[in-house]
Amino acid sequence: MNGTELRNISFHGIGTPNGPEREPDEHRYWVTESAFLHVLDLCADHRDTIRLSFDDGNASDAATALPALQERGLTADFFPIADRLGTPGNLDEDALRALAAAGMGIGTHGAAHRPWTHVNPADQHIELQDARTRIATAIGAPVTTAACPFGAYNRKVLRALRTAGYRTVFTSDARPAHSGRWLQPRYSVEATDTPESVRTRMLAPRTTSGRVLDRAVLMVKAWR
Numbered sequence: 001m002n003g004t005e006l007r008n009i010s011f012h013g014i015g016t017p018n019g020p021e022r023e024p025d026e027h028r029y030w031v032t033e034s035a036f037l038h039v040l041d042l043c044a045d046h047r048d049t050i051r052l053s054f055d056d057g058n059a060s061d062a063a064t065a066l067p068a069l070q071e072r073g074l075t076a077d078f079f080p081i082a083d084r085l086g087t088p089g090n091l092d093e094d095a096l097r098a099l100a101a102a103g104m105g106i107g108t109h110g111a112a113h114r115p116w117t118h119v120n121p122a123d124q125h126i127e128l129q130d131a132r133t134r135i136a137t138a139i140g141a142p143v144t145t146a147a148c149p150f151g152a153y154n155r156k157v158l159r160a161l162r163t164a165g166y167r168t169v170f171t172s173d174a175r176p177a178h179s180g181r182w183l184q185p186r187y188s189v190e191a192t193d194t195p196e197s198v199r200t201r202m203l204a205p206r207t208t209s210g211r212v213l214d215r216a217v218l219m220v221k222a223w224r
């Protein structure tokens with residue numbers, strides 16, 4: 001099944017991170033509000049071929065991203081971390097419900113923000129099933145999409161996600177995606193990005209050889 005080519009663009013925190021890094025390199029993925037708004041304007045210009053998402057459930061999802069999306073008539077998918085809901089600097093259940101009520105997609109980014117490639121079977125259940133149930137209970141609707149923490153996946157993780165019934169799974173492979181496909185690669189916006197770098201790095205048309213490379217890389221990653 002070959003859907004329309006599109007580009008998935010993901011954000012993390014907007015503004016200044018709260019306190020020390022929660023994991024190495026976290027600050028690399030925080031963008032200033034001004035950079036965020038400029039990149040979002042660019043995304044609005046390409047709304048038919050771009051799909052937006054926000055990982056980690058930072059409080060800025062509701063405080064900054066939601067009004068900016070609404071002003072531009074855009075929607076996005078949000079992937080909160082179940083263990084962080086209601087903790088300082090993060091979305092609480094009310095904020096999650098507000099995002100859902102505004103027509104945003106709510107998925108899961110797992111329980112404790114650890115790579116799903118490195119969890120034992122009991123923790124895998126906590127990450128893929130329990131976390132989803134907690135988020136679904138909070139919004140009062142089923143959760144059918146997941147974003148892999150740190151973009152980490154392998155064949156085993158994908159099989160577990162399929163078994164758990166997820167309809168769409170988002171990764172961070174920095175390659176174009178196709179609508180309707182189960183696995184959706186995304187580009188992550190980083191602290192140093194500008195509308196120009198996003199345009200060059202994420203929106204440029206792929207050459208024929210680039211497309212062949214994309215397919216090969218994604219196939220290898222899914223079968224490791």
Ligand SMILES: [Zn+2]
Nearest residue numbers: 055056149150
């Ligand atoms: Zn994350």
